[in-house]
Amino acid sequence: MELEEYVAARGPALLRLAHVLCGDSHRAQDLVQTALVDAFRHWRRVQRADHPDAYVRRILVNAHLAAVRKRSSGEVPVGEVPDGAGPDGADPADGVAGRDGFRAALDGLPPRARTVLVLRYWSDLDDVAIADALGVSPVTVRATASRALATLRERAAAPATTTTTTTTTGEEP
Incomplete structure (x- = not known):
């Protein structure tokens, strides 16, 4: 299996895992890209592994933990806060x-x-x-x-x- 095929098959699952790990969709995308770059550099090793998914998952987890250690700021970006109720009149925050x-x-x-x-x-x-x-x-x-x-x-x-x-x-x- 080539890297492109692997990413097509397992990319969405890696992105979901990364999102749950870091809690932010943008950081999750960056995390998956970082992990896939590392996987690309070692692709022959990944292909020879008994469980390529476990190998790439470990790369992803290590990249996440390294990013957490390197984070020098406690700032968390937020989007705009909605100023009104949803279309049905309910407060969107309640859900x-x-x-x-x-x-x-x-x-x-x-x-x-x-x-x-x-x-x-x-x-x-x-x-x-x-x-x-x-x-x-x-x-x-x-x-x-x-x-x-x-x-x-x-x-x-x-x-x-x-x-x-x-x-x-x-x-x-």
């Missing part, structure tokens, strides 16, 4: 609030923890495949996933425990 909350919690995790969860639950990889992609042991993958899930559970439970209570005095206002 995505839960998903955005989860993404924010996922973004708050360390890069390796986020990567482990994405590879486990989005790419549906087992611990051995994740360990191979990250270059760590399966025990490290399980421990990282456990800590990351505990952190997400804490963050999900935090708003539910911060409820306000009101008392009535029996007097009319």
Whole structure:
């Protein structure tokens, strides 16, 4: 299989994985391009690999982790904020609030923890495949996933425990 055929067949899946890893479609496109450039430079090795998808996925994951380490600014570009309701009169933010909350919690995790969860639950990889992609042991993958899930559970439970209570005095206002 040539690189062009591989990209045609697996490119969309790589782009989806990259988007879930980094949380931004533009950075995901850059990440896939970076990974495919590396794959092109080592294409003979990729072709000879037992699992070319795993090889390219590891290149992608390594490129993502390298980009996170190199990022020198905490700025995150945002598009224009819509100033009105959607066509049906509903606030567009209501439909995505839960998903955005989860993404924010996922973004708050360390890069390796986020990567482990994405590879486990989005790419549906087992611990051995994740360990191979990250270059760590399966025990490290399980421990990282456990800590990351505990952190997400804490963050999900935090708003539910911060409820306000009101008392009535029996007097009319």
